[in-house]
Amino acid sequence: MNGQDVVVIGAGHNGLVAAALLARSGLRVAVVDGRTEPGGCLVTEELWPGYLVDTGTTRAVGLDPDVVRELEIDGAVDLIRPEIPVAALSGDAGADGSHGGGALLFHRDPEVTARNIARFSARDAARWPAFLEAVENAGRVLRVLYREVPLVPAGIRRTGLRHLIGAGVRLRRVGKKEALETTRMLPMSMEELLAEWFESDIVAGSLAAEGVAGITLGPLGGATALGLLHGAACGRSPAGSQWRVRGGMARLAAVLAERATTAGAELVTGSPVAEVLISDGAAAGVRLVAGGEIAARAVLSCAGPRHTLLNLVDPAQLPPDLARSAANIRCRGSLATLAIALDGLSATGDPALDAAFQSGTTVRAAPSINYVERAYDAAKYGGFSQSPVVDATLVTGPDPSLAPPGMHLLSVSAQYFPHGALEPDRARETATQAVLGVLERWMPGLHDRIRHVGVFMPEDFEARFGMTGGDTQHGELALDQWFFMRPAGSCAQYRTPVPGLYLGGAGSHPGPGITGRPGMMAAKAVLADQRTGGSQNHGRRSRKYIQDCILL
């Protein structure tokens, strides 16, 4: 096992993508993970006999098209893409319990969605197509940035205008007006962005929930539009496309693991890493908790950047500025997921909603922007939302294999339940009550149908997947933790100031969303350095970057 070219820390989707690409390029690669199965949070467990539960990621999978192509994943897993991705409950699901106006069904066909919106506001319906176009344009602009290794401040400083022109030229192909408009949209709050388009509570509320999914900010918070635009850049529509993997997320993990091992990468599971070995100031391998070391010329960590830089590396080996930046990476998890086993379904009195729900549509309780903001208010002071924002999907609808015959499995993600607010048992209990309270309002009688409930709090994400603070994004997706600031200025090009140590998880550019792109781009950075003899010279890198810009 010793004498690897690269050790990849973490066998999550990014780690596996990186390992597969590195191994295919002829490098000797070992992937080390503390969990017994590869896949990180792409994990499906038989939580109760006959029930297959995605106990990590339950939300959308948006694998990057380049990753899909390079690893030939197309067709390897069966993606479930409901015709109606989201059904938004109207009315104040928090206060009076009604969803009086019925549910708003966001259809994959924009025209159908517009017709559905017209029931709530003719003006909003008329604006829906243009809104989709505006968001898609912004998505296209961001995709230009996401395909690139981000320009780091050092680059801007050293190469100045030429750099900016290079970026400008590439953006210009998308459209200067679109690029500027995206720049204007990025610092906006979801509320501000949506107020420019929509007047009805339900449209704004359900879209706002999409923007703040996974972060600990409300839709009135600045730059929360980034969440929506980031989703668009990762191929998700504004209302959310809840793509799931038939048979459970672990199927995708298995495919990625197979790609890595077939290419020759060695998978070392059940072996948490204790430390990144550093010799003569450069990364030289890893030491395992169980004892034993794996020597390597390079270490690529796909674990969270905070964990990697503060826990796995001896702080004395880091420049003080980087140690401080790492400690300042905001990891504030407040997302909880629930798996609820049901022995039957009750009708809600809305046949269209019932039909959608049973075909795998995500039912969303976020009836207005203020509802979502109020849910966040509690978290702001370190408490739990009493009326949380809830996304509930009947995963057995389109995929009955996930539960015993006749039984159902409801997968719920809800926020805000901030990490560390309550002691674990009480946290689980309180969150469950809050979520069931919301669910019960549109699905009366749900309570009596429940067989089992599994709850996963931010603390569980931290304990099970090593996500610092329970933050599923490996560092909140916020403007100051985005692009060349992700995870920190000096590490934004996947290299760190420690020669031979690379970062390539969701904490790196372009960030979260099960895209595999950070892993892919990090692998390319490792490969480029291996070919050029492990250059860590910023100046040379900048020059190379200029060449790239000119060639592009």
Add this chain to the structure above:
Amino acid sequence: MSIRGDHDAVIVGGGHNGLVSAAYLARAGLKVLVLERRHLVGGAAVTQEVFPGFRYSVASYVVSLLRPEIIRDLRLPEHGLDILPLESTLTPLPGGDSLARWSDPDQTRREIARWSPRDADAYADFSRCMYKLAWALKPLLSTVPPNPLRPGVRDAKTIRELARAVRGLDEADFERLFKLTTMSAADFLSEWFETGPLIATMSASGIIGTFAGPRTPGTAYVLLHHYLGEIDGVFRAWGFARGGNGAVSESIASAARSLGAEIRTSAPVEQVITSGGRARGVVLEGGEEIGARVVLSGLDPKRTFLQLLDQSDLPGEFVKSIQRFRIRGSSGKVNLALSELPRFTCLAGAGGSLTRTPGEAETLLRGAISISPSVDYLERAYDDAKYGRFSRRPFMDIVIPSMIDPTMAPPGKHVMSVFVQYAPFALDGGWNRVKRDAFGDAVIDTLAEFAPGLRDIILHRQVMTPLDMQQQMGLTEGNIFHGELTLQQLFLFRPVTGWANFRTPVRGYYQCGSGAHPGGGVCGAPGRLAALEVLRDLKVRRGRS
């Protein structure tokens, strides 16, 4: 159509920016006329004797950002401008303790060290860092934002100069600058400090005039915007104007007049006259028409474009952009006449971990007093406003100008100026007299928690809601900055992408108010830059020595 007069430039609105424009245009030899709706000039920077013997800076109350080049070019000190320094900020805390910051760094250091020696060190580093970043940003204040849609040669030069300024920063500072423009004030400060009250009271300058709480991303920039004023130490630019903020406006008006500008008060402009896509003059309420080669508006963007112009004069896209421009009022003002100095618990030596000497206590009353005891306190104040209520326990920034300038109040008596946030313009059910009084009561009740006995010494009370500011000062929604200082409304985007260079889609019509770059505060930069652009377009050489 009979158009009277033959002015080169007519300026709508005699606020400080309009007056600055007038002075610069007159200085270049143009025939300039300023038209002010009210009976006095100054807009939101006015001093009024609201109660006999008590004079107030009714709205804007401190001088922070007034550009030194304006003070110099217009020789404002010769026209009566005298800025008295603000020496300290006191933050009373529950339980009788307090946190004070002084202009003397050593004293501040000792004070903060009471809470955390680490923060005392960090405070000095922080100040240095902000100073450096403010220096880097300072050129922006005198830069005309380029038009990114159709950049000209000059725009390219501007971009190059900005790139050079950025390159002057080292990597760590560049990152900090980026963080400042994108983070929340509370998060940004938490990266530096651990003392709760220090973070809270410093984050308060990130929310002033902004409809956002200290935990809202983007507020860190407002922090820096307020820091920009502190860097011109030689001009002692962070302080009070002797005679109140009206004296600032008066000095600019006096300079403008001495340079030949005409200023007419009680002359409300109804509309800008246009023909053939060009501004030709203005028409006053009552029908009087005044012709001019160019018209400048110092009003906020909503009024400048949607009220003074006919919408058909503007492209539809542009109108839409102005309509969505955010200008939410979030603050109010309470002006008190006091029979004696208020007694703050934290200065009386009762409770807390520290007793201040009487001398120290008096000095602190001469400075600012900030009711911002914790970030949660500020956030809760914001929560009220989010849902359409005024803060039950608001953030307050208080000064007692009569401590420094005794002419503001009768002997032995005092005026107290209380800037209050949050008071949303869009109050649930709207503002009326009852709600204004209730708002005033909330302010006094909260203040009395820190200064018991305050109620007994109040002789008069003036409460200004955002609606009052809209009605009296013509500030749309009562927004003190003519539009929120959020990243998407700054520089290139202020007020509309492509029209940040003080020009408008109507030729000969210019914007010179705070709704233009670089934004609000008694800064004067928009007025000056707009005037210089007008001169450039009219091909008038600068200055008339």
